[in-house]
Structure formats: structure tokens, C-alpha cells
Amino acid sequence: MKNLYRKYRTVALLLLAYAVPVLTRDPYVLHLANMACIFAILTLSLNILTGFTGQFSVGHAAFYGIGAYTSSLLAVKAGAPVWLGFLAAPVVAAVFGILLGLPTLRLRGFYLGVVTLGFGEIMYQVFVNWISLTNGPKGLTGVPAPRIGSIVLDTYGSYYFLSITLLVLTIVVAYRLLYSRVGRALLAIRENETAAEAMGINSTYYKVMAFCVSAALAGMAGALYAHEIMFVSPESFVNAESVSILSMMVVGGIGSIPGSVVGAITLTLVPEYLRSFGDLRLVVYGLAIVLMVIYSPQGIGGWITRVDQYLSGTAIRKPVRGGVERGAA
Amino acid sequence: MLELKNVHTFYGVVEALRGISLTVNEGEIVTLIGANGAGKTTTLKTITSSVRAASGEIHFDGKRIDRLPEDEIVKMGISLVPEGRRVFPRMTVLENLEMGAYVRRFDRAGILADLKKMYALFPRLEERKNQRAETLSGGEQQMLAIARALMSRPRLLMLDEPSMGLAPLVVKGIFDIIKEINEAGTTVLLVEQNARMALKAANRGYVIRTGEIVKEGDAKSLTEDPAIRAAYLGEKVYGKGEAQ
Numbered sequence: 001m002k003n004l005y006r007k008y009r010t011v012a013l014l015l016l017a018y019a020v021p022v023l024t025r026d027p028y029v030l031h032l033a034n035m036a037c038i039f040a041i042l043t044l045s046l047n048i049l050t051g052f053t054g055q056f057s058v059g060h061a062a063f064y065g066i067g068a069y070t071s072s073l074l075a076v077k078a079g080a081p082v083w084l085g086f087l088a089a090p091v092v093a094a095v096f097g098i099l100l101g102l103p104t105l106r107l108r109g110f111y112l113g114v115v116t117l118g119f120g121e122i123m124y125q126v127f128v129n130w131i132s133l134t135n136g137p138k139g140l141t142g143v144p145a146p147r148i149g150s151i152v153l154d155t156y157g158s159y160y161f162l163s164i165t166l167l168v169l170t171i172v173v174a175y176r177l178l179y180s181r182v183g184r185a186l187l188a189i190r191e192n193e194t195a196a197e198a199m200g201i202n203s204t205y206y207k208v209m210a211f212c213v214s215a216a217l218a219g220m221a222g223a224l225y226a227h228e229i230m231f232v233s234p235e236s237f238v239n240a241e242s243v244s245i246l247s248m249m250v251v252g253g254i255g256s257i258p259g260s261v262v263g264a265i266t267l268t269l270v271p272e273y274l275r276s277f278g279d280l281r282l283v284v285y286g287l288a289i290v291l292m293v294i295y296s297p298q299g300i301g302g303w304i305t306r307v308d309q310y311l312s313g314t315a316i317r318k319p320v321r322g323g324v325e326r327g328a329a
Numbered sequence: 330m331l332e333l334k335n336v337h338t339f340y341g342v343v344e345a346l347r348g349i350s351l352t353v354n355e356g357e358i359v360t361l362i363g364a365n366g367a368g369k370t371t372t373l374k375t376i377t378s379s380v381r382a383a384s385g386e387i388h389f390d391g392k393r394i395d396r397l398p399e400d401e402i403v404k405m406g407i408s409l410v411p412e413g414r415r416v417f418p419r420m421t422v423l424e425n426l427e428m429g430a431y432v433r434r435f436d437r438a439g440i441l442a443d444l445k446k447m448y449a450l451f452p453r454l455e456e457r458k459n460q461r462a463e464t465l466s467g468g469e470q471q472m473l474a475i476a477r478a479l480m481s482r483p484r485l486l487m488l489d490e491p492s493m494g495l496a497p498l499v500v501k502g503i504f505d506i507i508k509e510i511n512e513a514g515t516t517v518l519l520v521e522q523n524a525r526m527a528l529k530a531a532n533r534g535y536v537i538r539t540g541e542i543v544k545e546g547d548a549k550s551l552t553e554d555p556a557i558r559a560a561y562l563g564e565k566v567y568g569k570g571e572a573q
Contacts, residue, residue: 188420192415197400201400
């Protein structure tokens with residue numbers, strides 16, 4: 001049973017993930033599934049920066065917006081193929097990531113938080129006010145759907161295959177990164193930058209790199225969003241959106257890859273199901289986050305790790321005395 | 330092996346090092362002693378390049394290193410055990426040790442062999458290798474910090490106040506280990522406030538005060554110097570001591 005679980009857990013999850021459009025044809029649910037994928041990518045990208053490297057960002061929606069606008073503008077104004085937009089979005093976002101990462105090298109914690117918050121607000125103002133380029137608050141319409149050969153991904157169901165594929169790709173990137181030499185360097189910087197430097201880790205390089213990778217993934221999510229909704233406007237990239245991504249990371253588990261995905265799915269779906277509460281849903285939403293932080297600081301990722309270790313038989317039994325709790329991070 | 334020539338370091342407008350010159354020869358234990366704020370840690374930080382020297386030169390093995398980036402310095406064979414230990418709290422003991430070998434990218438076999446050596450030197454670390462470093466006691470964390478620094482196979486090991494916050498018996502254990510490491514062929518530069526222990530372990534010493542070297546000599550003569558006994562070894566000497 002345990003071997004079976006260990007062998008097939010990934011395959012089973014993948015099958016389930018790809019089967020969503022088969023299990024339901026409701027466009028509303030499928031749209032939510034797309035949004036969940038987009039937010040999962042965003043949460044993972046934030047986790048690489050904040051969870052792995054310890055660089056706090058409260059302006060992540062800016063990179064998301066840069067990606068969305070890059071890809072939409074290329075398609076709408078320059079008539080470029082959609083896939084070119086999907087490539088350009090992460091590249092342009094990464095450039096902005098480096099531009100923000102370099103001057104903020106010496107900042108950490110709240111100070112970095114304030115700068116990234118400011119960056120998020122500046123980008124929002126640019127999206128609103130650079131009317132000749134972005135069409136301002138009216139937004140850009142007519143963002144085309146991507147096509148593969150003769151198949152146009154213009155339904156939520158068909159588009160979902162693209163969303164889930166990019167999410168799977170992001171998960172693979174995050175795992176490869178975390179368990180690589182680079183990932184270890186990022187964790188060491190998070191744990192103690194002074195000591196990391198004493199080990200011969202070039203912290204400047206890796207901190208800027210974390211910004212760059214994180215921004216690129218968020219930019220990709222932006223392109224994915226733009227071509228799903230087929231419309232972009234500045235409201236999608238307000239600072240409240242950055243806060244949503246941050247909450248998804250906290251609820252999911254800071255530094256946890258499965259937690260990021262489950263946190264994003266949960267916080268995408270929960271507000272929808274709370275719609276019957278009217279305005280009270282935001283209170284319920286907020287309360288849920290507060291309770292989560294107090295009672296399960298490792299987030300959902302902590303539970304997942306525990307269940308997974310139990311099912312696969314790799315749980316580390318707590319020693320009777322002087323035991324150490326094993327975390328998910 | 331290591332030579333500082335007239336090194337000046339500033340923090341903004343404050344001159345923390347006012348022309349430090351010191352030499353560490355291969356195989357020695359050299360100690361740098363001094364009070365709080367004298368510039369001991371700054372000297373080490375300047376050597377590792379985490380603070381840049383404003384003027385002066387630092388040479389290691391005859392090569393000038395004061396303009397090199399930090400990671401190059403580790404690769405050249407200088408390793409620092411930072412003040413206050415600074416282990417990676419949420420990594421396990423084993424992961425901490427692996428991080429120490431970060432610059433030895435393609436030397437898997439060598440790293441495994443060195444891990445064994447570290448466990449032989451610090452059996453306590455082997456017992457706790459899968460524990461998170463934050464759960465170790467202060468003395469164990471100091472051992473881990475030293476072992477981690479050794480994992481880069483340094484030729485010069487620099488320790489910043491390894492006795493800080495540790496019980497006297499634990500301090501003695503740490504100093505015995507430092508001597509053992511030195512006998513196995515690693516040169517040591519030891520920065521300490523605990524002058525008594527440091528001078529006992531060292532071959533030679535330098536006394537630093539407000540950014541200047543005010544005295545140097547072999548450890549024995551420094552221990553016997555009345556001014557040093559008064560200022561750093563806690564002995565009251567009445568008369569004209571030059572240290573206050």
C-alpha cells in the first residue's frame with residue numbers, strides 16, 4: 001500500500017489535475033480552475049522569493065501586471081503571435097525583477113516590503129495613466145486566444161490544459177530549484193545572510209537571481225491571465241491583489257511547494273463559495289487567515305507533508321524525549 | 330601566509346581600523362585580543378572582504394586579496410567562524426555541514442570523507458546530524474559552526490569570539506579542539522575577548538585598541554606584560570600601567 005502510494009502519487013495527482021475539464025463542463029467552474037492555476041503560479045513565484053530566499057515582497061501583482069500587459073500589447077498593438085507574448089512576458093518581467101532587485105539588495109523585512117509595495121503602486125499608476133500605451137482604466141480589449149495548430153484555445157475548458165501545463169512546469173521548476181545548489185544557497189541566505197557569505201555564497205548574485213526568477217514566473221502568470229480573460233485592465237493588478245497572493249502563500253505555507261498550490265486553490269475557491277455571505281465574506285476570509293496563522297503557522301503545506309509522510313511511510317517518528325518536530329520547510 | 334599592511338577601514342565617516350598591520354605565518358595560532366569595539370571583528374570582516382578596506386593591502390599566499398569578492402576569498406582557503414555562531418537554524422546539522430562545503434562543487438568524495446572527519450572530531454554532531462541546528466545547545470552550535478567552516482577545507486581558519494556566551498568548561502573544550510585543528514595543519518587566526526584563554530592557546534598575539542595594534546609579541550611575553558595583565562587579564566596592577 002505504502003509502496004503503491006509512493007509510486008503513483010504523482011501520476012494520480014497529474015491525472016486528476018488534467019481530468020478537470022472532463023469531470024465538469026460548467027464554464028464558471030472551469031474559469032475558476034484556470035484562475036486557481038494562475039494564482040498557484042503566482043504563489044509559487046512569490047514563495048521562491050519570500051519563502052526560499054527570505055526577501056519579503058508585497059508588490060508581486062506588479063510583475064503579474066507587467067507580464068499581462070507585455071503579452072497583450074504585443075498581440076493587440078503589434079499583432080505579434082500569442083506565443084511570442086507568452087515568451088516575452090516572463091522576460092520583460094524578469095528585467096523589471098532585476099531592476100527592482102539590484103537597488104534593494106541591502107533591504108530586508110519590512111523595509112523591503114515597503115519598497116515592493118511602492119513598486120506595486122507605481123506600476124499600477126503606470127497602467128492607469130499611460131493611456132496611449134495601455135488604454136488606461138478602460139483596459140485593453142480584444143486580447144486573442146492562443147492556438148495550437150488548428151485548435152483555438154478559446155473555451156475555458158481547452159484553455160485549462162494550457163494553464164495546468166504551465167502550472168506543472170512551474171512546480172517542476174520550483175522543485176528543481178529548491179533541491180539544487182542554487183536552492184541551497186537561497187535557503188542559506190534566508191537562514192543567515194552573514195553565515196551564507198562566510199560559506200562563499202555570493203549573496204548579491206543569488207538575491208538578484210531570486211528576484212529575476214520570481215518575477216519571470218509571475219510575468220508568465222500574467223500572460224496566462226490576459227489570454228484567458230481576453231481583456232486586461234489596471235484593476236487586476238492593484239496592491240490588494242499582491243496581498244491576496246501573500247495570503248495564499250501564508251495559508252499554503254511559507255516555503256512549501258505543495259502548500260503554495262493548495263493555498264492558491266483554496267483562497268481562489270473559498271471567496272466564491274462565500275458569496276452567499278455577501279460583504280461578510282471578506283470578514284470570514286480574513287478570520288480564516290488569522291486562525292490559520294495562529295493555529296497552523298506552517299500552513300496547509302505542513303498538513304500535506306505530514307499526511308504524505310504518513311501515507312508513504314517516511315514519517316520520522318518523534319523521539320520520546322527531546323524530540324524535534326520536523327517541519328515542512 | 331596572511332599579511333595585512335597598514336589597513337584602514339571605515340564605517341561611513343568612522344574610522345574603525347587605523348592602519349592595522351599583522352602577519353599570520355603558516356602553522357601558527359595567532360590571536361587578536363582587545364575590548365569591545367576595538368576593531369577585532371572589523372579586522373576579520375575586512376579580511377573576508379565583507380567590508381572593504383579603504384586603503385592598505387591584504388596578501389594571502391603572496392597574492393593580493395583585498396579587492397576580491399567574498400566567495401573568491403573562501404575559495405582561496407580562508408574560512409570564517411562568525412561571531413555568535415550563526416548556524417543555519419532551520420537546516421539540519423548535516424545540511425549545515427554540507428553548506429560549509431559549498432565552494433567545493435565537484436568534490437563529492439572529498440566532502441564525504443571530510444564529513445567523517447568532522448564526526449570524528451565532534452562525535453556530538455554525528456549523534457545530532459538529523460536535528461535542526463536551532464535545537465542544539467550553545468556549545469554544540471559553536472562546534473557546528475567550527476565544523477562547518479572546516480568543511481571548505483580552509484588553510485586559514487579564522488574564529489570570531491568562539492568563547493562568547495559559553496560555560497567555562499565548554500570554552501575549554503572548544504579551545505582544545507582549536508589546538509587539535511591547528512596541530513592537524515590548519516593555520517588559525519583567533520579573535521577573542523577572553524584574552525587569558527586565547528593567549529594560552531596561541532603562539533603569538535596582537536593587542537588591538539581603538540582600531541590600532543598597540544602591542545604584539547609571542548603569547549608568553551604578552552601574558553607576562555603587566556599592562557596587559559591589568560587591562561585584559563583582570564589583574565589589578567597599581568602603578569603606571571599604560572593601559573587604562
